Amino acid sequence: MRAVVANAVNTPLSRVERDVPDIGTGEVLVKMTACGVCFSDLRLIQGEYPFARFPVIPGHEITGTIAAVGDGVAGHRVGDAVGAQFLYDSDGSCDYCVSGDQILCPHKRITGVVADGGYAEYGVFKGAFVTPLPSGLDPVAAAPLMCAGLTAFNGLRRAGTRAGSRVAVVGAGGIGALAIRYAIAMGARVAVVGRSRSGDDRAKELGAELFVAGAETDPAAALKQWDGGADVILNAAPSTAAGNAAVGGLAPGGTLVFCGYDSGPVTVPSQSMVLSRLRVMGSPSGSPHDLRDTLAFSATHGILPEITPIDLDDAPAAVDALATGRRTHGRSVIAFG
Structure with missing residues (x-):
């Protein structure tokens, strides 16, 4: 063979x-x-x-x-x-x-x-x-x-995605594109955080209602303005820093889940995490x-x-x-x- x-x-x-x-x-x-x-x-x-x-x-x-x-x-x-x-x-x-x-x-x-x-x-x-x-x-x-599908689907549901949730997907590549579609099928509203404005049209085609270009806009601030923030942020980008940059966009009680990552450290502002009861988790396949x-x-x-x-x-x-x-x-x- x-x-x-x-x-x-x-x-x-x-x-x-x-x-x-x-x-x-x-x-x-x-x-x-x-x-x-x-x-x-x-x-x-x-x-x-x-x-x-x-x-x-x-x-x-x-x-x-x-x-x-x-x-x-x-x-x-x-x-x-x-x-x-x-x-x-x-x-x-x-x-x-x-x-x-x-x-x-x-x-x-x-x-x-x-x-x-x-x-x-x-x-x-x-x-x-x-x-x-x-x-x-x-x-x-x-x-x-x-793998990509399993990782996206399992990450969303273990983070508590449900009908009416606001879900932000960081990175719209292989895992991210599937996460967008799964979240919408679960009844969630979806925002996408990408690196540049070039991903805007594709995110909207997949069903996202909001696109944030991280190179132009602070993703945390943009997500916080999205009806008070995301209930779930799923980091599908192969960059820990991308998830770190978005964590401030969580709504109270929200969850940041890392499916994509690199060797960099996870950094979360401890005061916000405690006072807003935020969660940060990893999710393997x-x-x-x-x-x-x-x-x-x-x-x-x-x-x-x-x-x-x-x-x-x-x-x-x-x-x-x-x-x-x-x-x-x-x-x-x-x-x-």
């Missing part, structure tokens, strides 16, 4: 030929339909995951069909359409796993970082951590829902039940990201494009014929 492999930090991805992997107890073999190219794939190569295992096949925004089922797997059959996500597996015995919050397991393993992921024609995954695809979802366009909810909500509301399909051989160039900021139309998604 064809595969693309990360061999070491700061080393170009390489195209290789490998045997189709064997499966063991509790595992399924997935024939890939698609795999999204995620910013986390770039972070792997840049050395931001010190626990990474090299060589490794990157990719965790995976859709495919089950080609074989190992002993001990329940609920999956050959031919089923499934998705696989950032969370490869967990220990299954800690309090987080027992309560269904496997993404917080201290012994979790990450797809495409410590276990081979989706930049290959076939992959082996744990049966308990692959998720059925709802009927009607295009499996190629749906691939980014396994999610557990298997969170992905099921994300996919069901996406199917019900017809929410899919815009994508650019690419060939597996083009994956190294697509990851390089993330590093240089070169834009494609929507998310780059490896489509397997």
Whole structure:
């Protein structure tokens, strides 16, 4: 089978030929339909995951069909359409796993970082951590829902988004564009904070009622004037400073949730945080039940990201494009014929 492999930090991805992997107890073999190219794939190569295992096949925004089922797997059959996500597996015995919050397991393993992921024609995954695809979802366009969609949806609902909430989304890229659409489908009003005025039209097309260009206007002040501030600010930008700059735009009782970040510190004015009972939280992608909810909500509301399909051989160039900021139309998604 064809595969693309990360061999070491700061080393170009390489195209290789490998045997189709064997499966063991509790595992399924997935024939890939698609795999999204995620910013986390770039972070792997840049050395931001010190626990990474090299060589490794990157990719965790995976859709495919089950080609074989190992002993001990329940609920999956050959031919089923499934998705696989950032969370490869967990220990299954800690309090987080027992309560269904496997993404917080201290012994979790990450797809495409410590276990081979989706930049290959076939992959082996744990049966308990692959998720059925709802009927009607295009499996190629749906691939980014396994990470970007899950991250946006789960971040919004864990921050308390509900009908009538005022939600500000910082950054309207892959996660941010989906967060805008999810928030509107949840019944929220939406504002978008971008870097420049160039994103105004796109934000309005997605349904936002307010756009704030951070390069021209203090985002916190602009959001505070939006009927008293945002109930939820979701930082989808890959910059901690972008979230810090917006926190002053929270309404009393509001929540700033970091889905996007970099190595910079989170800084919050303590007096405002205490007197206005503000919350600041981080939200990783999610557990298997969170992905099921994300996919069901996406199917019900017809929410899919815009994508650019690419060939597996083009994956190294697509990851390089993330590093240089070169834009494609929507998310780059490896489509397997």
